Amino acid sequence: GAGVSQSPSNKVTEKGKDVELRCDPISGHTALYWYRQSLGQGLEFLIYFQGNSAPDKSGLPSDRFSAERTGGSVSTLTIQRTQQEDSAVYLCASSLLGGNYGYTFGSGTRLTVV
Amino acid sequence: GENVEQHPSTLSVQEGDSAVIKCTYSDSASNYFPWYKQELGKGPQLIIDIRSNVGEKKDQRIAVTLNKTAKHFSLHITETQPEDSAVYFCAASTNNNNDMRFGAGTRLTVKP
Numbered sequence: 517g518a519g520v521s522q523s524p525s526n527k528v529t530e531k532g533k534d535v536e537l538r539c540d541p542i543s544g545h546t547a548l549y550w551y552r553q554s555l556g557q558g559l560e561f562l563i564y565f566q567g568n569s570a571p572d573k574s575g576l577p578s579d580r581f582s583a584e585r586t587g588g589s590v591s592t593l594t595i596q597r598t599q600q601e602d603s604a605v606y607l608c609a610s611s612l613l614g615g616n617y618g619y620t621f622g623s624g625t626r627l628t629v630v
Numbered sequence: 631g632e633n634v635e636q637h638p639s640t641l642s643v644q645e646g647d648s649a650v651i652k653c654t655y656s657d658s659a660s661n662y663f664p665w666y667k668q669e670l671g672k673g674p675q676l677i678i679d680i681r682s683n684v685g686e687k688k689d690q691r692i693a694v695t696l697n698k699t700a701k702h703f704s705l706h707i708t709e710t711q712p713e714d715s716a717v718y719f720c721a722a723s724t725n726n727n728n729d730m731r732f733g734a735g736t737r738l739t740v741k742p
Contacts, residue, residue, distance in 0.1 A: 520673075547727055558734040559674070559719065564727075572728050607673050614727025616662045621673030 518542075520622035522608050528628045529598055537593040537625045541610030548591050549619065550583060551607045559607070565591060566614065598629045632657040634722050636733025644741050649710050651736045653720035654702045657729075660722040663696060663703045668717045668735075678705070710740045 609619035666674035
């Protein structure tokens with residue numbers, strides 16, 4: 517597609533359950549980023565993938581969070597044993613080469629943990 | 631690392647007036663400064679960017695200025711329209727692929 521696609525757009529889950537969020541970046545974009553945006557807040561960096569290099573996981577808030585990117589394309593963000601504080605919008609962005617070339621964001625997944 | 635501060639956090643203007651949002655950055659090596667607009671329920675969208683080799687860039691009603699000496703840059707929107715109402719984020723990065731830092735955002739409301 518022409519843009520970054522994220523699914524699902526909304527997810528409601530019970531506390532303690534695991535969730536998987538998916539991101540399809542723009543074809544050919546080597547860089548992929550995950551951000552978290554809490555209600556009315558700014559963008560919190562989570563993880564960064566660049567080509568076949570080891571990902572930068574420095575922003576992951578706890579070991580319950582993990583992400584992978586298969587074949588340099590689709591990425592999945594997994595949150596295990598969800599907590600209420602995990603409720604937020606999770607945004608994925610891709611870039612042709614990296615941040616110095618601008619990001620294209622998806623519309624996000626709104627996660628609600630009840 | 632880079633720290634980006636953005637002001638104001640909220641801004642309300644009358645339709646037709648101008649709006650200015652200001653950001654400061656800390657890393658003198660930063661050389662790329664994008665601005666993003668986020669409408670309700672959507673992801674941020676790149677609306678304009680500027681690199682450190684220029685001082686100003688315009689695109690219709692939107693302009694961005696950069697003062698490298700003072701380490702600040704600003705977004706100017708002229709002749710505001712209700713559809714300009716959104717949250718605007720500034721950001722700064724260097725040549726490093728993963729050091730883009732975002733401001734906290736400005737919620738702009740344009741009253742008809």
